[in-house]
Amino acid sequence: MSVKSDRFAFVSLLAIALTLCANPVQAQFPQPDADGDYRRVNHHHWEVVDPDPNGLNCRMPDGCTYDDIMGYNCPRFTGNYLDYPIRGTLQVGQRFRGFFSNVGGTFRDNRGLPWVFVGENYDGNTRGCFVRANSNFVKPISLAVPSNLKQDTALPMTITFVEEMAGITVPDDNTTRSAYGGDLRLYDVHIAKMFEVTHYFCQRQRLGHLWWMYRAGGGSINMGRFQITCAQANTIANRFGLGKTETTTIRYSAEEGYRRVETFEIPILNLYGPNIPRWLDFTETFSPN
Structure with missing residues (x-):
């Protein structure tokens, strides 16, 4: 490798390091893809960023629980998430704990788009349902544990x-x-x-x-x-x-x-x-x- 190539590689690595130091949150949290989707993200804590005054819809098949879905005991869990009834809404700024799928990470609908299950709502009553795992609606956050x-x-x-x-x-x-x-x-x-x-x-x-x-x-x-x-x-x-x-x-x-x-x-x-x-x-x- 030439001296010029070595210098270019060094400068590139230095730029990456400086970027990570200047943006520690971006380095720490999972990042969305080009479409804003969080795919197969093993992250628990989220915050709603959807500015819609009506709130972010949280959907769930009737008569089913998270345990039913994990145990494959919910026939209505078909992958047509947009067809599920709205159980409630989450307002911008509300924080919640997302539960993983059986294979880890977010859930996928029949279009291949990711959703996250709201297992525990820290700031509201709506929980036990799914919201879209997209940066237009939610973002990963940190809840530090002493x-x-x-x-x-x-x-x-x-x-x-x-x-x-x-x-x-x-x-x-x-x-x-x-x-x-x-x-x-x-x-x-x-x-x-x-x-x-x-x-x-x-x-x-x-x-x-x-x-x-x-x-x-x-x-x-x-x-x-x-x-x-x-x-x-x-x-x-x-x-x-x-x-x-x-x-x-x-x-x-x-x-x-x-x-x-x-x-x-x-x-x-x-x-x-x-x-x-x-x-x-x-x-x-x-x-x-």
Whole structure:
């Protein structure tokens, strides 16, 4: 490469770096395509920018919920989003939490255009419906989470996969004691790990669900068998959000013993602050089968 080419490459890289430094928000947030559409965007927090005084229409098939759609139990969910009834409207400036599709990111209608599901409205009552994921209507925003509120220290446990069955074995005899000195119990963190691992593999393999055998006391205490569907895992990941990754070791075994051991970087649920009582409420109702 010539000196002139080297100089041109250096100047180009410097310009890119200066642009990113001067526009940190653009570097941080997902960007729309040339048509203003946000396609396959794994981003939770949004703000309405549609200036229409009547508000931004939020649509949903009658008689269906998000869980119905994720579990393929909503026959009216056909991809004709514009034909869905208007459940309500969102006004400019309202912020909401978007839920992902089963394959991650925004949803697509039968024209191939993206929509985002309004799972939680921070500034209004309209939620549980779809709005267009286009820069004319919404924009991605940041809702910072105080790092000192996170409960994300890894706990000792052994995770195994035996064909269609997953297992989690923990050394603790008493899983009701506090995990971090607060309200979260060891039990709550163990259940969270089951959902995190299930969600991770549902995003990467053709799974419908995972069965989990949960044992405490190093394996001597049977805590029950739990079924977690991919739809359930996706719903939980959306409702609580996923934070940093945690190194997770999984032992793959068969009748003759362990065949291999693999390590994965699996995102963990954001169990902090106001999410803690919500998670405690959930684990109280999540029972073994």
